[in-house]
Each structure stands twice: as structure tokens, then as C-alpha cells.
Amino acid sequence: MLLIVLGELHISKSVPGSPVMNLVQRVKRKVFQPREVLEGYENPELVETIFLKTINYKPGGNWPLVVGVRTVLDFGGGAGLHYKTACQQSPDIRWAVVETPAMVRRAKELATDRLMFFERIEHAAGWLGSVDLVHSNGAIQYVPDAIETIKALCSIRPAKLAWHRVPISEGEPKREIQTSYLSDNGPGSSPASKEKLVRYERNWLSGQAFIQAHEGYRVADRGPDPNERATQQFRFAPL
Template identity: 50%
Template sequence: MLARILRLLPTSTIEGYEHPDLVSEIYAKTVAAEPTGEWPEIRNTETVLDFGGACGIHYKLARREAPLVRWAVVETPAMVRQAAQLETDHLRFFETIEAAASWLGTIDLIHSNGAVQYTPNPIEMVRQLAGVGAPRMQWKRLFFSDQPLAERQRSMLIENGPRAMGRVRFSTKAVTYDRKSFSRSEFEAAHVGYRVESSGSDWSDFVREPSTAC
């Protein structure tokens, strides 16, 4: 409710995911957050490359199911610099897919939640991730459309980042960022050597075909 009211009264607007205010907001909320719920698909998974995983909120949930999982987050340079304070033997942050893959070695799962559509070329990024050759790929909160869409999104700063218990970080700033859609057909075609295991309106799980497994 507060965010809805503030949308009518933004005092200023910041641009994109590299802005220090947005990075700070997401970092603080991630530190404070204690995710609940189950993630059964992550059980028995040893290594995960998390594309667009911010400051590691998905890792905080995953380790409830797989305490020893090694987790590599690929993020923007600004997010990586901030999140480096949270690194452990099992959680690391990287600016490139190649660096994350090198640290992990063998990758059991590539995971991405609501991130690829904010890259300059989403389908090319999907191809790069599929090219890593992980046995499984899990996508959530995708932006599908039959016709290509490019839009400027706007939200309030306090709406960004995970939900966290405790004091609400008050701000009247707005945030804008670009988002690009892609069709389901071109998205699936970018997964060379994979088949769709299951899917929904904005999510898809892929498994690598045995004949092409690395």
C-alpha cells in the first residue's frame, strides 16, 4: 500500500541496476531476509550457476534444502562489488558466466529468476548459458510475448529486493530500467541440445539430452 501511494509522489528517479541506491537497497534487504518455504528441486544439487541472482537471496533459500551446495551468482559489476561482503566458501559472485563456471567446475544446474529480460540481448544470453552445458536449466519469471516488446519499466525503490523482516527502508525515489520480451519458440530454440521437461506461463525447466550431455 505504501509503495502504491509513493508512486504518485516520487521525489527523484534513478536509472538502472547499476545505481548505488538500488544496489544498497537490495543488499540490505538480502542481509535481513530469512526465506521460508521449500525448494525440492534443489535437493541433492551440488553446484549452481545463478544468473541475475542479486546478492544471493536464492542461495539463502537453497541452502535450507542443500546446506553444502556451492553457488555462483552472475551479476552486474556494481552488484558484485557490494555482494562480495557476503562471500563464503560456498557462495561467490562474478561478473561473467565464464568466471562463475570456472570457479564451480562441474555445474549441476543453471538457475535464473526474472533476470534475462533485462539484459541487452536476452536470447543471446540464453544461448550463452545453454552453451555451458549444465544437465539442468531452470528459468522463472520470464517475459514472453508473441511480438517483440521493448519497454521502460518504473517502480519505487522500496519495491525492489526481497521481502525482509524488521524496519521498512523508506524512500520516495523511483527506479527505471529497460525490459525486452521474447517468444517462447525462440527461447526454446536457443536451448540447443536440451528438451523442455516442464513449463508454465512464465517459467520453463530444461534437461540436457543424453546424446549431447557434456
């Protein structure tokens, strides 16, 4: 999701399935283009779709990134999809999701003493106490001021930061209008009852500005992100 104060964002897309099913879906979408368009990530129908898909999502496999980690600030973590994966191997992990006001309101019914939802970075960090990991997957490009948001995340002095699916521009930063299918938002492959389009603004970040915003940190790892074309993933550690 996205927009408003530092740290209010969301987006997580996943469309697993067999090649045959994906082909059928692509053909169907091409022939029967949805006419209704939802604007932005505060839309109630989009929030509800992500919320329900997260509840039904059944994660599998291990997640090496969170091994030995006690506290995580998940920037743009939706309704807690990444927490569901993490707590399979680390059931005592404490997880603070920073999201849009609309998602925070809807997801609060999923909150526990180990999973909480916040609109602001500093409130999430305050609840965690100390932050072992800042995690963000496909979210920073949807906030109004990505660089200031990154600086705010670094100011809470996490032990490390991990970024996934960050669109990096070779030159100057740029903005574009991006459109997705409603059913592609949120985890899992369950389609929406009626397919619609979702339209939102997406920012391509200057690679130099992105790295420089991490004051007090160094790039520990960087490379193409295999989960989304033309995006990169990063790991930052303290200097």
C-alpha cells in the same frame, strides 16, 4: 541488475504483507508519488537497498528444485537471496551468482567458500567446475542480448536449467520502459527510508526464439509463473 557482458544482470522483487497493509501502501503511493527517479540497475542506491534487504531476509520453507543439487549458477541472483533459501536444506551446496559489476563489487563481502559472485558466466562456471543447475528468476529480460546470453548459459552444459518470471511475447520481441518503486526491489518488505522510483528497460522475448536458443536441450516443463502476471516459467533438460 543488468547490462554489459553476457550474464550481468539483476532483479528480484518481493512485496509480501497483509491485504490491508498492501492497500494502505497503494493509497500512500498514489497520493504521494515519488519525484526522484533512479536510472538502471547499476545505481548505487538501488544496489545498496538490495544488498541490505538480502542480509535481513529470513527465508522459510523447502525448495524442491535444489534437492540433490550440488552446484548452481544463479543468473541475476542479486546479493545471494536464493542461496539463503537453498542452503537451509542443502548446507553444502555451492552457489555462483552472475551479476552486474556494481552488485558483484557490493556483494563480495558476503562471499564464502560456497557462495561467490561473478560478472561473467564462464568465470562462474569455471569456479563451480560442473554445473548441476542454471537458475534464473526475473533476470533474462533485462540483459541487452537475451538470446546470446541463453546460448552462453547452455554452452557450459548444465545438467538442467530453470527459468522463472520470463515475459514471453506472442509475436515479435519488444522492448518497454518499466518503472518500479525502490522498496519493491530485493527480498522482503522493509521499505526504503525515502521512496523513489527506479526506471529501466525490459525486453519481451519471442517464445520460439527463447526455446530455440537452448541448443541441446528440450522443454521439460512450461507454464504461467504465479509470481508475476503475464510471465512464464520453464524447465529445460538435455536431449
